[in-house]
Amino acid sequence: xxxxxxxxxxxxxxxxxxxxxxxxxxxxxxxxxxxxxxxxxxxxxxxxxxxxxxxxxxxxxxxxxxxxxxxxxxxxxxxxxxxxxxxxxxxxxxxxxxxxxxxxxxxxxxxxxxxxxxxxxxxxxxxx
Numbered sequence: 797x798x799x800x801x802x803x804x805x806x807x808x809x810x811x812x813x814x815x816x817x818x819x820x821x822x823x824x825x826x827x828x829x830x831x832x833x834x835x836x837x838x839x840x841x842x843x844x845x846x847x848x849x850x851x852x853x854x855x856x857x858x859x860x861x862x863x864x865x866x867x868x869x870x871x872x873x874x875x876x877x878x879x880x881x882x883x884x885x886x887x888x889x890x891x892x893x894x895x896x897x898x899x900x901x902x903x904x905x906x907x908x909x910x911x912x913x914x915x916x917x918x919x920x921x922x923x924x
Contacts, residue, residue: 801850801894812858815839815865822855822867830858831865831882839865843908846893853891853908856916857882869908886916 810828813820819840822829824847833839843853855867864883869891880889890912 801892803852803892804848804850805852806847813841815841819868822853824851824853827852828854828856830856831867832859833857833865841865841867843867843869843891845870846906846908849893849895849906851893852911853893854888855880855882855891856888857885859885869910880910880913884915887913888916889913 805827806824807826808828809826810830811823811826812830812832813822814832814834816834817838817840819842822841822843824844831839831841843855846853857865864881867880867882867889869878869880882889889910891908892911893906894909895906
């Protein structure tokens with residue numbers, strides 16, 4: 797039988813983070829984080845563990861950098877693809893904190909599952 801998770805959205809406000817070569821932890825207290833890279837350094841961020849099963853987190857590249865921005869999901873639902881790479885303005889990922897017991901690769905724990913990735917047209921769409 798399928799398992800269902802209610803989507804829980806923390807504070808609808810977004811936070812803005814300028815990511816640099818020094819790894820920075822993104823907030824799980826807000827629904828959306830807008831990322832900006834700096835210079836031509838490798839930009840690195842981490843997404844810490846969620847707080848409630850079903851919690852949603854959206855990560856959006858708000859301003860381009862000379863290189864891509866890598867976001868490592870600290871706890872990931874599956875064994876592979878635990879690093880998100882956002883390379884253009886409007887690139888985004890929507891993640892959900894899920895109970896790991898539904899997946900043999902993460903038995904007994906919980907982790908972020910990437911629900912959707914894509915690009916929002918930065919010129920016309922709202923990035924929040």
